[in-house]
Amino acid sequence: MNRQELVQLIRERKSYLCIGLDTDIHKIPKHLLSHPDPIFAFNKAIIDATKDICVAYKINTAFYECQGIRGWESLQRTVEYIPKEIFTIADAKRGDIGNTSTYYAKTFYETYGFDSVTVAPYMGRDSVEPFLAFSEKWAIVLGLTSNEGSRDVQQLQLDGGGFVYEQVMKTTASWGTPDNMMFVVGATKADVVADIRRLLPDHFFLVPGVGAQGGSLKEISEKGMNKEVGLLVNASRAVIYAGNDEKFAEDARAVALQYQAEMAQYITL
Amino acid sequence: MNRQELVQLIRERKSYLCIGLDTDIHKIPKHLLSHPDPIFAFNKAIIDATKDICVAYKINTAFYECQGIRGWESLQRTVEYIPKEIFTIADAKRGDIGNTSTYYAKTFYETYGFDSVTVAPYMGRDSVEPFLAFSEKWAIVLGLTSNEGSRDVQQLQLDGGGFVYEQVMKTTASWGTPDNMMFVVGATKADVVADIRRLLPDHFFLVPGVGAQGGSLKEISEKGMNKEVGLLVNASRAVIYAGNDEKFAEDARAVALQYQAEMAQYITL
DSSP: OOHHHHHHHHHHHTOOEEEEOOOOTTTSOGGGGGSSSHHHHHHHHHHHHHTTTOSEEEEETHHHHTTTHHHHHHHHHHHHHSOTTSEEEEEEEEOOSHHHHHHHHHIIIIISOOSEEEEOOTTOHHHHGGGGSSTTOEEEEEEEOSSGGGGTTTTOBBTTSSBHHHHHHHHHHTTSOTTTEEEEEOTTOHHHHHHHHHHOSSSEEEEOOBSTTOBOHHHHHHHHOBTTBOEEEEESHHHHTSOOSTTHHHHHHHHHHHHHHHHHHHOOO | OOHHHHHHHHHHHTOOEEEEOOOOTTTSOGGGGGSSSHHHHHHHHHHHHHTTTOSEEEEETHHHHTTTHHHHHHHHHHHHHSOTTSEEEEEEEEOOSHHHHHHHHHIIIIISOOSEEEEOOTTOHHHHGGGGSSTTOEEEEEEEOSSGGGGTTTTOBBTTSSBHHHHHHHHHHTTSOTTTEEEEEOTTOHHHHHHHHHHOSSSEEEEOOBSTTOBOHHHHHHHHOBTTBOEEEEESHHHHTSOOSTTHHHHHHHHHHHHHHHHHHHOOO
16 A cells, blocks of 8 residues: 555544554453454454544554464454455564565565564664565554663663664664655654654654553644654554453444544544 | 573584574475475475584574465474474564563464574563563574674664663673573674673574674684583574585585584584
């Protein structure tokens, strides 16, 4: 999917909601466990209930990988089931030296057909660039994450001023364009989001950490939006585990609708 | 596998050779392509030919993931085929926030049964610690990598002196012990290996970049060894693609034997 299509989708739906399918076999409603593929059955119901109010689905691969080959089957069924007009994110946080990153890019863009994949920048340019070489596919590079551990590396202070994450985002941005690169920007620090928006006025930011992790949608939207919205705000647990019985999908829809209604107030597109 | 067992294996075999099974379907001998699982057929032959002269096998997951579910089947068959007395490394470079890293740890330690997994440190403490919570399992954290892109983040200079990678290794080391943590230390910079050895006298280093990537085994061994050897030196392409016809496994053994013979000269255990 290209940027124009993504922006158009946001405009039509008055939504920049990304739903994270962090589907944990231990947390899904018990009645699904008799299904031959409980994780897919759960995801299918969530997708059916929310596909008209979000603009993206994010699949965190860890939840699928830990189920072994069966988990990859659930992942594949899920991404194939997502309607083609919705943006898909493989939240895989990959990154390796050149030729190896190319294999990761092919894995998620071609083997599974995702629009984008999250990329860890620690290994530098030749680990990130292979993800930028595919038409209408996106690398979503970790900039500043929302967890406590972001202090340990990302928030180290550099000689000459600034933090590691600022330098990482500035340098990384120069390897691609706002048409093939986004950044992960943690939502627990709204003021910092404003600073990062000044640094990178045109890029989309994928913002985790709203909902269960505690960021404010209002603040993030005020401080992080650009003229094309430029945000994909992710909620995972707050949406998908809103309920835990036969009507879990309805409950998920209700929470997703709350997010979407709030987003509609902030969108000026 | 615990540290005593690993050191004992190195002592017995006079070898600290790790063989990287970066098995690329496009590079293996043509006659294997008619096998129902060509990648496993290749790995099996390489393992049969080298299992008495190396102490570790490293599987870079990217080469398997890009084949989809079939690739994970090849990976699983391969790791199950490796004799239990040999150390196994999932070179997966994973890392995510707390509960998600736990799922990655379970994936590689439990679902597939690896002894260790490589971990990207960009997200900090809560992304690394979950990999340290399993008995006789190892996190191998990216310290300084051997690629050009290591300049972009790892070699940034910090306020107060030192490089990002030094701070990362020092801080990360404090979360674990030399019994559950190793570091990836790139071999193209032998002087730097000496500095890192002073910083971390007791940890094992996984050293890629000898062979096809150009590092010198002699220099690395002189500058990187500690009293327990403390090195796993990896060669991938130089060994596994030494030949490309019916006798590829013999050719691989011949190259691996050269490495082992050279290593035997350096080991003082």
